[in-house]
Amino acid sequence: MTAYPRQLRRLAHGLGTVLLCLGTLLFVLPFLFTVATSLRTAADVARSPLGLPHTFTLKNFSAAFSQIQYGTSTLNTLLITSLSCVAVTAVGSLAAYPLARITQGWSTAVYRLFILGTSVPVFVVIAPLYLLMRDMNLLDSYAGIILIYTALNLPVAVFFYTSFIRSIPPELEEAAAIDGCGAFRTFFTIILPLLRPVTSTLLTFVSLQIWNDLLVPLVFLQDPGKRTVMVNAYSLIDPHTVQPTTLFPAALLGVLPLLVIFIFFQRQVVAGMSAGAVK
């Protein structure tokens, strides 16, 4: 082989890298544009919508902050997301233990019933759920919405935990049983500590879904004081009539808590999102 094609190939490789970076830039351009516009005054944006900012202002953020009642709605979203995560983890891991260890026919049947839930869109159960919540007096309550999220996310949790527990060798539990350790204590002292890594993966996936969800809180929470960030943003801001200097800060504020989490837990988030693929 001559040196010429090799050089040519290296050139093509370099060109590909440049194109790749440009392509990725194109994907984050909407973000950069959003941040830049959020920091400009409305008059400045009107003068040149795509121009670079001349003036910096944080006024847009404080306006959006009060418009979507950011303080209250963030706390509400945080409360709903964290309590649902706790419930999904507790109920899911507890259920997965017998499903992974008992190999009789009924156990597989129950497992299949849970997995069935992964392919049911929320839309299919939303109307009957509404009637049920109304009859149980759970409309407009955090308890109701947390129960719904628990039920909706149980299939993924059961899937994650069952396949993980199956990969744990049972010898340790057998030894514990011979020493007279009951099922309950075995679960808490032996199984539960081992579930930590799979739990963090599961929770990044589940919390992302709940934090970003619009439909469930839109339907089940009517009290303005209980609404989440997404519901407030959706119902208080009409993107077709509002200036980008109001719209963009609102969008950024909604994403902010997640971005902070993403920066801190980058590795788990990426793992969690790719693991969601197995769902």
Place this chain on the structure above:
Amino acid sequence: MFHRRRATMAAFLLPAIVVYGLFMLYPLARGLYLSMTDSLGGPMADFVGAKNYQTMASDSEVVAALWHTVLYAVVVVVAQNALGLLFASMLFRRARVRKLLSVVLLTPTLISPVMAAFIWTYLFAPDGGINGLLDAVGLHSLDHVWLGDTSTALYSVAAVNIWMFTGYSCAIFLASYMSMPAELLEAAALDGATGWRRFTSIEWPLLAPALTVNVTLSLIGSLKVFEFPLVLTNGGPAGSTETLTLLVYRNVFGGGKFAYGVALSVLLLVTVVVLSSATSSLLRLRERRI
């Protein structure tokens, strides 16, 4: 002793069965029943058999919404996976930028669909970012009212969906690339297999399981799309972005046609289950043949 132990273990299932049964399985069963009544959401309802489904078949709005939903899903599945695969195959060959760029590509996945739709409503506006960008590079003739034209609205909404999840598809393909046996790739390189040849005869077959996962996931996700058309177009213009989910939402919560809306949600379930199980079993069959 082991018998009692097993009974205690089985009791661990109770909370899950109660929550899942009451808030998932029961509503699912009740929905199937309600779809065959004339319920308005109140306590009074008569059984009407398949009447709602018959009405549906001749309801042009429903037929159009079903068509939009399927077309939308096809556009998203094809474009998102093609782009994701392109990025993954290029990133795989460039170890130095791989990690950074794949994480950057994932950032749109983090934001909520509502917020993504907010940003893109403005980008698609007549005086918004897309037209501005086209003007800036001298393509003023391509300016368009992206969301206001019946011929581009559905594709514009799909573009937002693609923008958000391409990084996700890319991450799954990339994970599959990284697990390819190094000896195989080296052997191929020694045999002089490069470029397109190497992709089609070695990488593409090895990517089959990742393709199955990616196609199935994006198909299910795009068939139940809700926030994007709701915020970006609310079904318009002239109903050109009306999807099944929007129809369900409107009929159940705003139209006084509760039972009809429930029947539409059953149609959505059937569409998702039929299309996703057909696609995934076809792709699994293909995996086995390769």
